[in-house]
Amino acid sequence: MSTAAFEYYRANQQQFLEGLKRLLKIPSISTLPEYRSDVHRAADFIADELRTMGMRLVEVIEGGPDRHPLVYAEWLGAKHKPTLLLYGHYDVQPPDPLEDWTSPPFEPAVRNDNIYARGAVDDKGQTYLLMKAVEGFLRTEGGLPVNLKFLIEGEEEMGGQHIQEYVPKHRDRLKADAAVICDTEMFAPGLPTITTGLRGLVYTELEARGPAHDLHSGVYGGVAPNPLQALAEIISGMKGRDGKIRIPGFYKRVEKPSKKELEAWRHLPFNEKKYLKTEIGSTALTGEKGYSVLERTWARPTFEVHGIRGGFTGEGAKTVIPAVATAKISMRLVPRMDPKEVVRQYTAYVKKLTPRGIQTKVRVLSSAPASVVSTDNRYVKAAAEALSDVFRKKTVYMRSGGSIPIVGILTDHLKIPVVMMGFGLPDDNLHAPNEKFHLPNFYRGIEAVGRYFEILGQE
Amino acid sequence: MSTAAFEYYRANQQQFLEGLKRLLKIPSISTLPEYRSDVHRAADFIADELRTMGMRLVEVIEGGPDRHPLVYAEWLGAKHKPTLLLYGHYDVQPPDPLEDWTSPPFEPAVRNDNIYARGAVDDKGQTYLLMKAVEGFLRTEGGLPVNLKFLIEGEEEMGGQHIQEYVPKHRDRLKADAAVICDTEMFAPGLPTITTGLRGLVYTELEARGPAHDLHSGVYGGVAPNPLQALAEIISGMKGRDGKIRIPGFYKRVEKPSKKELEAWRHLPFNEKKYLKTEIGSTALTGEKGYSVLERTWARPTFEVHGIRGGFTGEGAKTVIPAVATAKISMRLVPRMDPKEVVRQYTAYVKKLTPRGIQTKVRVLSSAPASVVSTDNRYVKAAAEALSDVFRKKTVYMRSGGSIPIVGILTDHLKIPVVMMGFGLPDDNLHAPNEKFHLPNFYRGIEAVGRYFEILGQE
Numbered sequence: 001m002s003t004a005a006f007e008y009y010r011a012n013q014q015q016f017l018e019g020l021k022r023l024l025k026i027p028s029i030s031t032l033p034e035y036r037s038d039v040h041r042a043a044d045f046i047a048d049e050l051r052t053m054g055m056r057l058v059e060v061i062e063g064g065p066d067r068h069p070l071v072y073a074e075w076l077g078a079k080h081k082p083t084l085l086l087y088g089h090y091d092v093q094p095p096d097p098l099e100d101w102t103s104p105p106f107e108p109a110v111r112n113d114n115i116y117a118r119g120a121v122d123d124k125g126q127t128y129l130l131m132k133a134v135e136g137f138l139r140t141e142g143g144l145p146v147n148l149k150f151l152i153e154g155e156e157e158m159g160g161q162h163i164q165e166y167v168p169k170h171r172d173r174l175k176a177d178a179a180v181i182c183d184t185e186m187f188a189p190g191l192p193t194i195t196t197g198l199r200g201l202v203y204t205e206l207e208a209r210g211p212a213h214d215l216h217s218g219v220y221g222g223v224a225p226n227p228l229q230a231l232a233e234i235i236s237g238m239k240g241r242d243g244k245i246r247i248p249g250f251y252k253r254v255e256k257p258s259k260k261e262l263e264a265w266r267h268l269p270f271n272e273k274k275y276l277k278t279e280i281g282s283t284a285l286t287g288e289k290g291y292s293v294l295e296r297t298w299a300r301p302t303f304e305v306h307g308i309r310g311g312f313t314g315e316g317a318k319t320v321i322p323a324v325a326t327a328k329i330s331m332r333l334v335p336r337m338d339p340k341e342v343v344r345q346y347t348a349y350v351k352k353l354t355p356r357g358i359q360t361k362v363r364v365l366s367s368a369p370a371s372v373v374s375t376d377n378r379y380v381k382a383a384a385e386a387l388s389d390v391f392r393k394k395t396v397y398m399r400s401g402g403s404i405p406i407v408g409i410l411t412d413h414l415k416i417p418v419v420m421m422g423f424g425l426p427d428d429n430l431h432a433p434n435e436k437f438h439l440p441n442f443y444r445g446i447e448a449v450g451r452y453f454e455i456l457g458q459e
Numbered sequence: 460m461s462t463a464a465f466e467y468y469r470a471n472q473q474q475f476l477e478g479l480k481r482l483l484k485i486p487s488i489s490t491l492p493e494y495r496s497d498v499h500r501a502a503d504f505i506a507d508e509l510r511t512m513g514m515r516l517v518e519v520i521e522g523g524p525d526r527h528p529l530v531y532a533e534w535l536g537a538k539h540k541p542t543l544l545l546y547g548h549y550d551v552q553p554p555d556p557l558e559d560w561t562s563p564p565f566e567p568a569v570r571n572d573n574i575y576a577r578g579a580v581d582d583k584g585q586t587y588l589l590m591k592a593v594e595g596f597l598r599t600e601g602g603l604p605v606n607l608k609f610l611i612e613g614e615e616e617m618g619g620q621h622i623q624e625y626v627p628k629h630r631d632r633l634k635a636d637a638a639v640i641c642d643t644e645m646f647a648p649g650l651p652t653i654t655t656g657l658r659g660l661v662y663t664e665l666e667a668r669g670p671a672h673d674l675h676s677g678v679y680g681g682v683a684p685n686p687l688q689a690l691a692e693i694i695s696g697m698k699g700r701d702g703k704i705r706i707p708g709f710y711k712r713v714e715k716p717s718k719k720e721l722e723a724w725r726h727l728p729f730n731e732k733k734y735l736k737t738e739i740g741s742t743a744l745t746g747e748k749g750y751s752v753l754e755r756t757w758a759r760p761t762f763e764v765h766g767i768r769g770g771f772t773g774e775g776a777k778t779v780i781p782a783v784a785t786a787k788i789s790m791r792l793v794p795r796m797d798p799k800e801v802v803r804q805y806t807a808y809v810k811k812l813t814p815r816g817i818q819t820k821v822r823v824l825s826s827a828p829a830s831v832v833s834t835d836n837r838y839v840k841a842a843a844e845a846l847s848d849v850f851r852k853k854t855v856y857m858r859s860g861g862s863i864p865i866v867g868i869l870t871d872h873l874k875i876p877v878v879m880m881g882f883g884l885p886d887d888n889l890h891a892p893n894e895k896f897h898l899p900n901f902y903r904g905i906e907a908v909g910r911y912f913e914i915l916g917q918e
Contacts, residue, residue: 199677201677216890219885221761222755222791223746224739226764229698235688235691239688241814281671286685286816305685306770306781307777308770311767313768316490316617318890319765321763322766332676332680355745358742365776400678431673431779433672
């Protein structure tokens with residue numbers, strides 16, 4: 001390994017941690033309009049760091065009143081060497097329920113070698129480690145073994161509209177040999193991992209309207225259509241107790257993983273009992289019969305309710321039949337499923353299940369197809385090698401049940417392989433209270449990315 | 460009619476309105492702990508008025524830290540005349556959703572002969588009219604044609620725990636020949652009405668627990684039990700699309716109204732089309748086949764969901780599988796159904812419908828049986844006469860789908876007839892935004908109650 005950069009990485013761990021804390025303190029919740037200026041502040045923070053470390057052409061790209069900025073930067077001084085496009089996101093999920101956090105979500109706290117904060121691992125910590133890996137070379141050697149372009153977004157947690165519009169219009173600027181996404185996790189602690197597949201997502205709001213205004217359930221109970229009852233009927237009609245989704249045609253295009261992939265998954269160190277106990281914590285797992293846990297979470301589509309708004313949910317008793325109720329519902333998609341088709345199928349089935357007296361409306365908040373990446377190219381192989389060098393273990397390939405819409409966008413528009421190197425752990429509480437990032441993974445992640453640049457530069 | 464009291468009623472309408480406005484300005488929301496001191500303020504307001512008008516022994520009865528006060532007062536100077544126990548409540552429902560109010564819920568506003576405020580008709584306006592009817596006699600004649608006891612509570616909207624404990628322990632103090640409850644409505648504008656039956660109520664919270672903490676629906680969707688899905692399954696399993704409640708044994712004890720009562724209901728001026736349009740405002744009515752609208756709302760039990768708490772319901776997209784979700788669910792009961800038995804049947808069926816991986820818990824927030832009142836006694840007959848005298852129309856008898864638990868308590872413990880004279884209108888938006896009280900009914904209500912005293916005093 002290049003001694004100078006790697007010495008820098010090790011000597012500056014404390015400073016990296018302090019910098020990350022500053023970034024984590026900014027409540028850049030992209031989905032909540034009241035945090036708009038904080039989201040912008042996070043973009044400026046990223047841009048300032050990129051400028052200070054010596055990246056060129058650093059730009060905060062505004063997208064208008066409905067968009068959060070993209071941050072773009074480049075360093076193209078490595079002649080005849082490959083060019084990588086590095087992706088991350090600086091926005092975060094809402095932190096609620098707040099009362100379940102041990103320390104406040106935007107006051108980063110270190111406990112037991114972990115840093116706890118909203119965005120710690122998803123994705124501020126992982127975006128920041130890409131930046132610090134680059135900084136090591138620029139500070140110690142004044143240059144990099146490869147050419148780099150950063151494209152960092154602030155809308156990943158709300159659908160990524162801006163980057164979806166930007167990429168197709170700026171193919172020349174974004175031209176690269178491969179993209180690196182640092183927004184995934186390792187299969188197990190200490191096990192270097194590359195993610196080769198992601199599920200897609202259709203996220204919707206399903207609104208049900210009954211009476212023209214809220215009604216007293218004593219006076220009108222028995223004749224007034226109740227939108228909450230309607231949502232319960234529609235939701236339970238959409239997915240059976242056997243975990244099968246009942247939307248006609250929904251499974252039609254589902255592509256099964258290859259035999260080779262399924263075989264590799266069977267060799268991953270997975271203990272279902274321990275998983276149930278430590279990761280889920282319920283009395284039993286659910287889902288479709290005949291599929292393993294990894295298949296159900298990586299290679300099967302889902303239907304999930306995230307919340308139901310409407311009526312009275314405060315303390316005590318209010319006997320209301322609400323005029324309107326809205327459910328947040330998402331579906332995860334697997335390869336070959338077409339988000340547009342799924343929306344059509346779902347909307348048609350909602351109509352079919354809508355009871356008399358109720359009017360329903362579906363709003364699509366975001367949608368993205370699933371993606372799978374071939375492991376058979378030099379950029380993935382070099383990443384596997386870099387990870388193995390740093391973690392001193394053979395790199396494994398996994399899929400993820402989550403969705404990173406940018407993978408499909410980069411694949412479609414730039415026609416380049418996407419390398420998903422991630423350093424999160426399964427118990428990092430993504431999107432949940434007490435989100436954390438394991439600090440040894442933060443530091444090793446920096447080294448692994450640095451090593452990756454080095455390997456690609458030497459080839 | 461006694462000229463002096465009735466002249467006083469007519470000369471003081473503006474002052475009565477101003478007094479009512481002062482009472483309506485107090486946000487005495489009994490169910491929300493943060494309004495505790497406002498609830499007490501409303502009790503003090505009532506007690507002060509009762510004292511000022513000349514009632515004796517006026518008392519604000521504290522019930523300890525978990526109770527809101529009762530207000531008691533008496534005037535027993537009419538020798539050999541009957542004694543009436545007058546009931547009302549000074550607490551109100553929460554006002555949300557706030558954004559749907561044309562004028563703020565605790566800033567009473569008069570528009571088109573209506574006063575708009577939370578509690579306008581339920582039940583501050585109707586409690587206040589009882590007080591003003593009494594005031595008319597005390598101010599002009601220094602006495603009343605009958606003996607009176609007031610018992611006014613502040614927990615009607617949260618289950619009425621205090622009065623339920625108080626009545627059985629104070630039978631001597633509350634001894635009376637009949638009780639008058641002014642907390643119901645008229646069947647139609649201008650049609651004097653006595654309510655002869657009320658549905659009972661079991662109000663519960665149904666909690667469903669799945670994972671130990673909130674989970675990312677991408678990473679865990681497909682295997683993690685979702686409490687919101689579980690609630691949808693349980694709720695839709697409890698009541699069919701045909702409106703039939705599926706809880707085993709639920710209808711077992713349901714008592715049908717008598718043929719005579721059903722026949723009388725058929726002669727009430729009811730237009731289903733107009734009712735659907737002006738009162739419900741949905742595309743269709745729902746409920747059980749084979750029963751008229753009046754039967755479905757007055758004489759059939761119900762199952763209604765009032766709200767579902769848990770997960771994410773803010774703006775935008777959050778992909779969470781919540782650890783816990785809670786539904787507010789109530790059932791209205793009809794005569795002969797036993798609330799305790801209903802709770803047992805419901806709880807057992809919840810357990811039966813609870814899916815794998817989910818743990819459910821039922822909390823009962825309040826419960827009361829239904830009640831029916833015989834029309835065959837002098838106190839009801841005198842009320843019908845008084846109403847007819849003032850409204851110049853034949854008084855009709857109806858039931859109500861709502862619940863006034865105190866009716867059962869007074870019947871059971873004091874063994875006296877309960878007379879429900881009410882002056883609300885079907886479109887008064889009880890428990891909903893823009894609650895109102897029609898001012899001509901407020902003023903005529905005062906006269907009708909005064910006339911009632913007079914008739915009973917003359918007999």
